[in-house]
Amino acid sequence: MADVKAPSKKIITSENVYLYYGKKEALHGISMDFNRNEITALIGPSGCGKSTYLRCLNRMNDLIPGVTINGSIRLDKEDIYAPKVDVVKLRKRVGMVFQQPNPFPFSVYDNVAYGLRLAGIKNKQVLDQRVETSLKQAAVWDEVKDNLYKSALEFSGGQQQRICVARVLAVEPDVVLLDEPTSALDPISSAQIEETLLAIKDKYTVIIVTHNMQQASRFSDKTAFLLNGNLVEFAKTSKMFMHPDKQETSDYLNGKFG
Amino acid sequence: MRELFVDEMKKLHGRFAEMGINVSEQIYRSTTALTDHDEALAKEVTSGDNGTNSEEMELEKQALKLIALQQPVANDFRDIITILKASSDLERIGDHAVTIARETVRVKNGKQISPIEKKISLMSENIRTMLSSVLDAYSKNDDKAARQVAKKDIEIDRLYVEIRDDITKALAKHPEDAQSGSSYLIIIKMLERIGDHIVNLAEWIVYNVTGKIVELNPGKADPELLNNIFSDNLNVVK
Numbered sequence: 001m002a003d004v005k006a007p008s009k010k011i012i013t014s015e016n017v018y019l020y021y022g023k024k025e026a027l028h029g030i031s032m033d034f035n036r037n038e039i040t041a042l043i044g045p046s047g048c049g050k051s052t053y054l055r056c057l058n059r060m061n062d063l064i065p066g067v068t069i070n071g072s073i074r075l076d077k078e079d080i081y082a083p084k085v086d087v088v089k090l091r092k093r094v095g096m097v098f099q100q101p102n103p104f105p106f107s108v109y110d111n112v113a114y115g116l117r118l119a120g121i122k123n124k125q126v127l128d129q130r131v132e133t134s135l136k137q138a139a140v141w142d143e144v145k146d147n148l149y150k151s152a153l154e155f156s157g158g159q160q161q162r163i164c165v166a167r168v169l170a171v172e173p174d175v176v177l178l179d180e181p182t183s184a185l186d187p188i189s190s191a192q193i194e195e196t197l198l199a200i201k202d203k204y205t206v207i208i209v210t211h212n213m214q215q216a217s218r219f220s221d222k223t224a225f226l227l228n229g230n231l232v233e234f235a236k237t238s239k240m241f242m243h244p245d246k247q248e249t250s251d252y253l254n255g256k257f258g
Numbered sequence: 259m260r261e262l263f264v265d266e267m268k269k270l271h272g273r274f275a276e277m278g279i280n281v282s283e284q285i286y287r288s289t290t291a292l293t294d295h296d297e298a299l300a301k302e303v304t305s306g307d308n309g310t311n312s313e314e315m316e317l318e319k320q321a322l323k324l325i326a327l328q329q330p331v332a333n334d335f336r337d338i339i340t341i342l343k344a345s346s347d348l349e350r351i352g353d354h355a356v357t358i359a360r361e362t363v364r365v366k367n368g369k370q371i372s373p374i375e376k377k378i379s380l381m382s383e384n385i386r387t388m389l390s391s392v393l394d395a396y397s398k399n400d401d402k403a404a405r406q407v408a409k410k411d412i413e414i415d416r417l418y419v420e421i422r423d424d425i426t427k428a429l430a431k432h433p434e435d436a437q438s439g440s441s442y443l444i445i446i447k448m449l450e451r452i453g454d455h456i457v458n459l460a461e462w463i464v465y466n467v468t469g470k471i472v473e474l475n476p477g478k479a480d481p482e483l484l485n486n487i488f489s490d491n492l493n494v495v496k
Contacts, residue, residue: 214329217326217328217329218262218328218329219262238327241327
């Protein structure tokens with residue numbers, strides 16, 4: 001028993017992450033670790049670097065010209081910026097949901113099966129099963145099951161966003177990154193997304209950027225507060241919202257700036 | 259998210275109900291210890307109060323966490339404020355039961371005056387009936403029932419004045435019973451205070467249901483009532 005090593009609690013570790021847009025330093029050395037099966041919320045005023053940092057975690061910033069990143073980000077101890085890393089594989093393990101629901105202009109089924117087909121899965125039964133499971137996990141199955149072959153674009157914004165969550169979950173990533181996934185949604189749809197995330201955290205690690213502090217407080221395990229490219233405070237959500245260590249954190253949470 | 263809040267509130271209500279039952283038992287034990295001359299039982303009350311205090315602290319912690327993290331508004335907000343305020347009243351009732359138990363031990367060392375203890379026992383029974391009715395109203399969110407319970411506090415006030423006069427008279431005849439007499443005075447004052455806390459509980463139920471902050475203490479709402487009780491009894495003493 002003793003020699004069987006449980007996987008480390010930490011899934012992502014980041015150390016001294018600096019990011020430059022050209023010469024401008026946007027992140028000033030961020031060190032943060034993320035535990036498996038936890039929901040971490042990144043909060044902070046616009047331009048504080050939370051989305052930029054989030055996008056470092058699956059190398060989305062690679063696509064932006066002039067960006068340089070220093071420091072280390074490790075997924076299960078492996079440096080994700082190492083030259084040998086296959087970025088497509090990385091993004092399969094670290095999936096992302098964006099602010100605006102962005103389903104592909106084809107059917108719900110094809111949207112969710114997209115990543116699986118890309119990975120070479122052709123077996124109809126396997127696809128059917130994974131599509132159904134993913135849509136169920138994303139809590140949108142009941143609403144789309146009778147219209148799986150209808151275009152995903154014909155559904156409401158909240159449903160589209162949950163279809164996008166299902167699309168990410170279909171490839172069974174380890175980590176799901178969400179960049180303000182509910183800011184374009186009404187409160188009911190937002191609540192449904194929040195419930196979805198809560199329900200999937202047994203299987204996934206969730207990191208979410210949100211402008212909505214109530215959202216962070218309601219369902220995240222940990223909260224990180226970023227300001228001007230610095231990590232000001234990172235702690236359990238209950239601690240952050242009840243007695244944060246820094247005055248700046250309290251001021252931001254109370255809407256005194258930002 | 260809503261479910262999470264509802265679950266947490268259910269847990270809080272469960273804790274509160276349990277705390278209510280425990281506090282009611284504490285009153286029973288403390289006054290039974292008096293009438294049965296049972297010092298061991300009285301001491302149990304003192305140790306039992308630690309349980310009530312930690313229950314209240316746990317409940318407060320949970321409630322504060324819910325307020326900070328879930329930001330309840332409207333009915334949910336009233337629900338959680340009610341439980342927070344009501345638990346303080348329950349906790350205080352528990353403290354009074356401890357004071358009664360301590361005085362009971364003191365009476366045990368002095369001489370016991372049976373007719374007075376009988377009346378105290380009656381007062382305690384009334385109090386416990388009121389407490390169980392108010393807890394029942396709480397669990398059913400029944401503001402009408404809560405108002406009914408609050409009205410009964412005037413009877414507790416009346417008993418308080420009556421027993422106090424009995425004690426004064428008894429002591430006038432037998433000054434050597436002063437030790438017991440002074441303890442009885444404290445005990446009935448504690449019971450009377452418990453009545454006030456029960457009225458507070460009723461007020462919080464009304465707040466929870468209607469959103470209105472009300473004064474239900476019959477003596478405070480209508481001072482005339484109290485004056486009548488006091489003057490009646492002054493006449494009796496004469």
